[in-house]
Amino acid sequence: xxxxxxxxxxxxxxxxxxxxxxxxxxxxxxxxxxxxxxxxxxxxxxxxxxxxxxxxxxxxxxxxxxxxxxxxxxxxxxxxxxxxxxxxxxxxxxxxxxxxxxxxxxxxxxxxxxxxxxxxxxxxxxxxxxxxxxxxxxxxxxxxxxxxxxxxxxxxxxxxxxxxxxxxxxxxxxxxxxxxxxxxxxxxxxxxxxxxxxxxxxxxxxxxxxxxxxxxxxxxxxxxxxxxxxxxxxxxxxxxxxxxxxxxxxxxxxxxxxxxxxxxxxxxxxxxxxxxxxxxxxxxxxxxxxxxxxxxxxxxxxxxxxxxxxxxxxxxxxxxxxxxxxxxxxxxxxxxxxx
Ligand code: ADP
Numbered sequence: 001x002x003x004x005x006x007x008x009x010x011x012x013x014x015x016x017x018x019x020x021x022x023x024x025x026x027x028x029x030x031x032x033x034x035x036x037x038x039x040x041x042x043x044x045x046x047x048x049x050x051x052x053x054x055x056x057x058x059x060x061x062x063x064x065x066x067x068x069x070x071x072x073x074x075x076x077x078x079x080x081x082x083x084x085x086x087x088x089x090x091x092x093x094x095x096x097x098x099x100x101x102x103x104x105x106x107x108x109x110x111x112x113x114x115x116x117x118x119x120x121x122x123x124x125x126x127x128x129x130x131x132x133x134x135x136x137x138x139x140x141x142x143x144x145x146x147x148x149x150x151x152x153x154x155x156x157x158x159x160x161x162x163x164x165x166x167x168x169x170x171x172x173x174x175x176x177x178x179x180x181x182x183x184x185x186x187x188x189x190x191x192x193x194x195x196x197x198x199x200x201x202x203x204x205x206x207x208x209x210x211x212x213x214x215x216x217x218x219x220x221x222x223x224x225x226x227x228x229x230x231x232x233x234x235x236x237x238x239x240x241x242x243x244x245x246x247x248x249x250x251x252x253x254x255x256x257x258x259x260x261x262x263x264x265x266x267x268x269x270x271x272x273x274x275x276x277x278x279x280x281x282x283x284x285x286x287x288x289x290x291x292x293x294x295x296x297x298x299x300x301x302x303x304x305x306x307x308x309x310x311x312x313x314x315x316x317x318x319x320x321x322x323x324x325x326x327x328x329x330x331x332x333x334x335x336x337x338x339x
Contacts, residue, residue, distance in 0.1 A: 107174070108135035109264070109297055110159065115168035117154050128154040129320045132168070136313070138264075141291035141331070142299045143308050146317035152301040153269055155317060159299060160193045160267045161185050173264070190220050194258030194266045196287075198273040200250045202242045208253045209238040212260050220261045228260035229253070232286060248279030255286055259296075266290055268300040277339055284310060285334035306339045 117129040129151045136142050144152050157163040158170060161177055170178045177188060202211050212225035222228070229235045232252040242250050251271060258266060268287060272280030288310055290296045300307065308314040309332040316324040 108171075109138040109140075109173055110134070110136040111169075111171040112158075113169045113171075115158065115165045115170060117151075117158065117163070118166040127320060129158070129165075132322050134315060134322055134325070136297060136299065138297055139291060139295045140297055140312045141288060141310065142297075142313045142315060143311035144299065144301045144315045144317055145305055145308055146303065148303060150317045151320040152303075152317050156267050156269055156299065156301050160195060160265070161189045162195075190218050191261065192264045194261060194263035196251070196254050196258050196266065196268040196271045198270040200242070200247075200254040200274075202250055202253055202257075204242050207239050207241055208234060208245070208256075211242070211253055212257045215257060215261050222260040223262065225256070225260060228256040231259065232256045246279065247275050248282060251275060251279075251283050252286065255283070255290075259290060259294075264297060266296055266298045268298065270302055271300060272302075272304075280339075281335055281337060284337065288334045304339060306337055310334050310337060 112132050112134040115129060115132040115134075116127065119126045119128055132155065144155060146152050154163070158165055161180070165178050168178070169176055172188070172192065177185065180188060203214065206214065208229060209225050212222075212228050215222045226235055226238060229238055232255050234249060234252050234256065237245060237249060237253075240249075242253070245253070251274075255271075266287070271287065272283050275283060284307070287298055287300065291298045291312070300311075308326075309328070311328055312331055314324075314326040314328065315322055316326075
C-alpha cells in the first residue's frame with residue numbers, strides 16, 4: 001500500500017517535470033528567434049547565398065476552391081514559408097514577441113476569419129465588408145489595392161483596432177483582438193499600431209521634434225524623438241513647424257512619429273496621396289525600408305496599382321471583400337517606381 005503511494009507520487013513528479021520542461025521550451029522560443037535573426041544577419045553580412053525563393057503565384061490559385069487565402073484557423077499551423085532573397089537578408093530587428101500559447105511563431109501575425117463590417121446610419125444599413133479572410137505575415141510589406149469605395153480603409157481601420165468588426169474574428173500575434181475590451185484595445189492601438197495618414201495629421205503648433213515627442217503623452221515608451229527624426233533624414237528640421245516644411249517632409253515627420261514607438265504594425269492610408277512623384281517615391285522607400293531593414297510589418301492602402309510592384313503581398317479588395325491575394329517573388333525597389 002505504502003509502495004503504491006510512492007510510485008504514484010513518482011509518476012506525478014515525472015508529469016510535473018515534463019510540464020516544467022515544456023514551459024521552459026516555450027519561454028526559450030523568443031530567445032531562439034532573436035538568435036536565428038542574428039544568424040540571418042550574419043549570413044547576410046557575409047553575403048552567403050540564401051535559399052531559393054518561392055515562385056510567384058496567386059494565393060487564390062494556390063488554394064483552388066477557396067474563396068480567399070486564409071483557412072479559418074484560430075491556431076495557425078507552422079508553414080514552411082520560404083522567404084524571398086530581399087527579406088532573408090534583412091530580417092534582424094523587431095522580432096515578434098513570443099507567440100501566445102497554442103500558436104506557432106511561423107503563423108501569421110494577423111489573421112482575418114470571415115470578417116464583416118456593417119455601418120448603420122439611422123435607417124440606412126451599409127455592408128462595407130463581408131466574408132474577409134486574410135493573413136499577413138510578420139515583417140511583410142502588404143499593399144491593399146482596390147477602387148474607391150471598395151472597403152480598403154474600412155479594412156485598415158479594423159486591422160488597427162480603430163473600428164470593430166460586425167462579424168468574424170481578427171487575430172493579432174495569436175490574440176483575438178475582436179474579443180478585446182475597450183481598455184485592452186486602447187493598449188493595442190497605443191503600443192502595437194503606428195498609423196500614417198494621407199494628410200500627415202501633424203499638430204500645426206508643435207515643432208517636428210514635439211510632434212514626435214507627443215506620443216509619450218499617450219503613456220507609450222518611445223525612442224529619442226531626435227533618433228526617429230534621424231531615421232527619416234530630418235534631424236536638422238527638428239525645430240521647424242509643419243508650415244515650414246514641404247509635404248514630403250511633413251509626411252516624413254509623421255512616419256518618424258509612427259515608428260518612434262516601434263510598433264509591430266505600421267498602417268498607411270494613401271501615404272503618398274498628397275505628394276508629387278519624387279517626394280512620394282522617397283516616402284515609399286522609407287516605408288519599404290521599415291519592412292526590409294527593420295523587419296516591421298507594413299500595410300499600405302492605395303488605389304495606385306503601380307505600388308503593388310513594391311509589395312511582398314498584394315491584397316485586391318473589390319465590392320467589400322478580398323478577391324485576390326498575390327505574392328511578389330521579387331518586389332521592386334521603391335525608387336524604381338514611376339507614376
Ligand atoms: P475605400 O477606402 O476603398 O475607398 P471605404 O472603406 O472608405 O472604401 O468605404 C467602403 C464603403 O463603406 C463606402 O461605400 C463608404 O461610403 C462606406 N463607409 C465607410 N465608412 C463609413 C461610415 N463611417 N459610415 C457609413 N458608411 C461608411
